[in-house]
Amino acid sequence: MAGEVKMTEGVKCTCEAAIVGLYACAGGSNVGQMTNKVAVELTKKGKGKIMCTVGIGGDVPGILKSTEGTDEIIAIDGCALMCAKRSLERAGFTVDKHVILSELGMKKNKELDLNENEANEIMAKVEEALKI
Numbered sequence: 001m002a003g004e005v006k007m008t009e010g011v012k013c014t015c016e017a018a019i020v021g022l023y024a025c026a027g028g029s030n031v032g033q034m035t036n037k038v039a040v041e042l043t044k045k046g047k048g049k050i051m052c053t054v055g056i057g058g059d060v061p062g063i064l065k066s067t068e069g070t071d072e073i074i075a076i077d078g079c080a081l082m083c084a085k086r087s088l089e090r091a092g093f094t095v096d097k098h099v100i101l102s103e104l105g106m107k108k109n110k111e112l113d114l115n116e117n118e119a120n121e122i123m124a125k126v127e128e129a130l131k132i
Contacts, residue, residue, distance in 0.1 A: 020048035020132075021070035023056065023084045031078030031101045031108045035086055038076055038101075038126050047132045048074060057087040064091065072096045074130060077106050099129050 022042055024035035039050040051070070055063030066074065071092075074097045075085040085095050102108050104125040106118070 005123055010062040020074060021038075021051040021067060022048040022076060023051050023053040023088060024076045025028050025035070025053065025078050025082075025084040027078050027081075028110075028112075028113045029078060029108050031106050031112065032077075032104075033112055034101055034106065034114055034119065034122055034126075035078050037114060038092045038123060039066075041119075041123055042058045042132070048072075048126075048130050053087060056091050059091070067093055074132075076100070076101070076126070078102060091095050097132075101126070104129065105130060 009087070009120050022039040025032050026036040026038040027033075039048075043050045051067065052060070052063050056067065073083070073088060073095050074091055075088055075095045075131050077084045077100045079102045080100060082098075082100065088095050101122060104122060106122055
């Protein structure tokens with residue numbers, strides 16, 4: 001067709017927003033719960049979109065398809081067990097960025113109530129570590 005503009009295959013329009021998937025471990029400890037808080041706050045700031053990590057481990061087709069559509073995958077783990085990262089990799093995904101809260105100075109314990117001051121400190125450290 002005359003006047004039709006075609007984009008080269010694989011080239012994205014620069015007006016499209018990249019989809020950054022945020023996968024938190026959300027485990028049963030303070031650091032696990034903090035990963036979820038971090039993912040929520042990063043989503044609210046427009047730095048990514050919180051995704052369903054447990055759906056990855058559960059092999060849920062729609063969630064796997066959504067993950068395939070992300071441009072960048074960020075795993076946010078609470079401790080060295082790295083459940084979020086391992087779940088993503090086991091499902092065949094490449095984790096582009098990874099952060100472990102216990103390596104940023106947060107001590108793991110069984111407390112589930114999060115301290116706001118600690119949350120603010122961890123958020124700053126995560127943003128710096130991930131460069132987002």
